[in-house]
Amino acid sequence: MDAATKTDDRTASSAVPSSHGGDAYHHGDLRAACVAAGLRLVDDGGVDALTIRGVARATGVSHTAPLHHFRDRDELLAAVAQAGFDRLMADAQVAIHDTPSDPVEQIRRYALVYVRGAIGSPGLFRLMFGDAACEVGVEAYQMLIDLVARSGLADGDPEPTALLIWAQVHGLASLYAEGKLGHELEDLEPGQVPPRALVALDRLIDLLTHSSTGA
Numbered sequence: 302m303d304a305a306t307k308t309d310d311r312t313a314s315s316a317v318p319s320s321h322g323g324d325a326y327h328h329g330d331l332r333a334a335c336v337a338a339g340l341r342l343v344d345d346g347g348v349d350a351l352t353i354r355g356v357a358r359a360t361g362v363s364h365t366a367p368l369h370h371f372r373d374r375d376e377l378l379a380a381v382a383q384a385g386f387d388r389l390m391a392d393a394q395v396a397i398h399d400t401p402s403d404p405v406e407q408i409r410r411y412a413l414v415y416v417r418g419a420i421g422s423p424g425l426f427r428l429m430f431g432d433a434a435c436e437v438g439v440e441a442y443q444m445l446i447d448l449v450a451r452s453g454l455a456d457g458d459p460e461p462t463a464l465l466i467w468a469q470v471h472g473l474a475s476l477y478a479e480g481k482l483g484h485e486l487e488d489l490e491p492g493q494v495p496p497r498a499l500v501a502l503d504r505l506i507d508l509l510t511h512s513s514t515g516a
Contacts, residue, residue, distance in 0.1 A: 332370040339381035347424040383437040385429040404452035412470045419474035426478040
């Protein structure tokens with residue numbers, strides 16, 4: 302057996318699901334399975350629980366198999382963070398779909414999705430805006446810029462207004478994700494947003510609307 306064959310054999314054997322623990326992945330889809338497992342791990346145990354060995358265990362493969370798809374833990378973290386942003390954008394698209402003629406309401410719904418995500422998955426939220434994910438999330442911010450551009454809330458360049466909205470909404474979302482307003486989450490049903498957060502977002506939109514109209 303030549304060296305190339307030996308290398309291929311080692312690669313193939315390391316990607317075979319193990320016989321103990323975890324949900325075996327579907328052949329040829331290990332990367333996606335690792336990302337899905339990473340989403341579960343970060344939801345259950347926070348960013349510290351998301352490791353190469355952790356996703357390997359969860360997917361039922363050898364501890365080196367994920368390294369064929371992620372060079373190191375940071376690359377895994379970035380991939381799971383990107384999945385979080387993909388979820389944010391998908392949820393936002395659904396939320397704004399029913400109001401195509403009201404871009405201001407679309408911004409409000411985008412903000413609600415943002416805050417709801419931080420409340421429902423605080424570990425993922427912290428990962429999405431951590432150091433390992435600094436290169437992802439651009440599309441989600443561009444989506445907000447585009448909404449502002451269509452809304453008439455900005456005079457000229459929409460990016461500064463989008464930055465203002467993001468700063469305010471992200472600050473509110475972070476307070477919930479970090480547990481600073483945990484008492485407001487008691488007795489809430491899954492997917493609900495605290496009433497005070499709704500009021501704060503409405504006031505932000507009202508202030509921007511009045512500013513843009515000169516009222």
